[in-house]
Amino acid sequence: MTALSTVPALFKLHRLKFAGLLLIANLALLAHLWLGDSLPVSQWSWTDIAGEGGSALLVLVWIGLLLRGRPAGQVTTLLFLGLACLFFSLWIDTLDEVVELPFGTRWDKWLESGPMPVGFILMTLGIYHWHREQLAITAQMEKRERLFREYRLFDSLTPLCGAEYLRLQLQQALAQARDDRQPLSLAMLDIDDFSALNRAYGHAEGDRVLQAVSQLLVLNLRRQDLLCRLAGDRFVVLMPNTGEQQARVLATELREAVCHLAHRSSEHGERLPLSASVAVVMAQHDDPQTLLERLNLALARARQPVQARRA
Structure with missing residues (x-):
């Protein structure tokens, strides 16, 4: 569009x-x-x-x-x-x-x-x-332009950084957390039934939803947090100096913000019901790939109740 x-x-x-x-x-x-x-x-x-x-x-x-x-x-x-x-x-x-x-x-x-x-x-x-x-x-915007200016590191749809930028920043954040002996947590947010929304309203409307959700999440983050779009309708928040319990509170707030987002379709103006699933993990002795794999597994477990209701 x-x-x-x-x-x-x-x-x-x-x-x-x-x-x-x-x-x-x-x-x-x-x-x-x-x-x-x-x-x-x-x-x-x-x-x-x-x-x-x-x-x-x-x-x-x-x-x-x-x-x-x-x-x-x-x-x-x-x-x-x-x-x-x-x-x-x-x-x-x-x-x-x-x-x-x-x-x-x-x-x-x-x-x-x-x-x-x-x-x-x-x-x-x-x-x-x-x-x-x-x-x-x-x-x-300042955060995403601080270290990397190559276009390939930025998501083509939303004003966020992409998966490659996330992995680079995650590698640095893990090293920094070990040196400072401070906790580091990751939160993942996935929009529920996003494929159904695309089928019902079209991919252009789905793109508008992703843009609206990305801006909403940015407005609900702390200054030190980094939000990236991992893939599709999946977002990851890098939370430095944050323990798992505090990260869960912040992730829950992000999920509630998405649920209350009054996004309306461009064709008829009706409100599109949105919900999301979230998962949180705290870094232990992980490399970036292992930490992201643990985060994906945690999200899969968090989505099981949603999938059961859908079935």
Whole structure:
């Protein structure tokens, strides 16, 4: 799927948000026209209309750009609600310039002034969480470019490193752990029934799921952890200075994050149910290949209940 084809698909996921905002704006217009009287054009303040109406239009453009460029999630919702409040306040302010309500009417002042501070608060929260997203993604990008810059070491689909990079880093991490006498753990995460998802929704949708899951996992890792895509729908997290018990807690959190991911299909916008199996091993006297083999065996045991339910 190309970047250009992704843009309308993202906006399609948010069309109900945009339609709901336009509906509320039109209801406000109808309420003003029903309860008030239209001012003659000679009494219009064109400066105020241009300033307030133009600002409302610009905020609406910002909302469109936001919804075209971001997937569904907490950050997108906060930014949308904040901008929607700003737009609504400016829209009500513009209506007051062309429609005169009966003397003593107060509800329009509440609608004009109330949403504005709420919008700024929501936008501040959204920008804060967006900033944290960018810091986490930047840290992961710096980590993957620190030692290796050859394209062959990076996964072609996700912004992660591949299996070869993992083995190289694992070899160094094992030596470092032995020298420092510190624990080293590995966690493996595998998406349940991923082949069924590919058959039901197509491989392009499966690729979108892998991209979304990889970004989600990056945002839930600590700074010292390294996330790589081992193969297919299987991810491995290298956890330096981490014992097995702590690694199991972190792996469980990653699994829960995948289960709660609100990923929606690009075609119809329905939410795709996702779940994952995880396994954890702590390095002992292993070489990289032996450690990965132990991790694969642990994952196979962890997947047995899932496979039994499927049967």
